[in-house]
Amino acid sequence: MATSTNQWSPGWTTKAPEQGDLVLALSGSGVFKPEDGWLHALEAIPGNPDTAGFVSLGSVNGRPVFVTQVPESLVADRDVVPLRDALMVISDVPAAMLSTGFQVWQWFQDHQYCGRCGGGTGFHPRERARWCSNCSIPWYPRLAPCVIVVIRKQNRYLLAKSSRVKRHFYSLIAGFVEPGESLEAAVAREVKEETGLDITNIQYQASEPWPFPHQLMAGFFADYAGGELVLQEDELADAGWFLPGSRPPVPPDTTISGRLIRDMEIRIAGGGRGL
Structure with a gap:
């Protein structure tokens, strides 16, 4: 069934899916994709899964959308698109919906039991949270x-190749924020740890x-x-300074790294001194 996802609206409900509702079907680390869209009708999901294994995502054109997991044994390999490929290769991907779906499903799987008492959790009646009635605490999706x-x-600007990712892209320095850090402090620390460089004029984009x-x-x-480039070998396989228009392959504009690279190239080409 062809269903446009242009009018997807995130949302939340505790109701179970019904006939006519739409489903984002995951399988392993990918999306079980229909031939003519990204969403299935509920009745088209293989294996007649229990509706308790569906989680609300929002709606498309007013029709409720849920996410579920289809066992890999029920899905042919050709029907599954790896999530990373979907986000980085397919131009018309509904990236926000897929991102929400995978994160919500991960939360649903990770918090079926209370992290404090170990008892089972249920859906919170008013919020997107798992609720432990024994401890009276909610477990929200993690970020x-x-x-x-x-x-x-x-x-010029710095591009680096990960020592962990097999793709041939060069990308940007990135890392997790530590407890007690500001975002700007995390930027400076990650750059210093991975490249040995000092930076200034850190500006959010x-x-x-x-x-x-x-x-x-x-x-x-x-x-x-x-500073001089000194690479953290367990993080980076290569890095260098590149001119706009003379660089290795980078992630597409469907990713934040691709958009940041494009915007920096525009600024450098425009001759602007400040960021």
């Missing part, structure tokens, strides 16, 4: 704040949810302030 940064040195599994990426620009 892990991260930072990602483009560093400019005169008319944009943010993006990143469902691997539940990050919130905060993007920054910064200026080089000193």
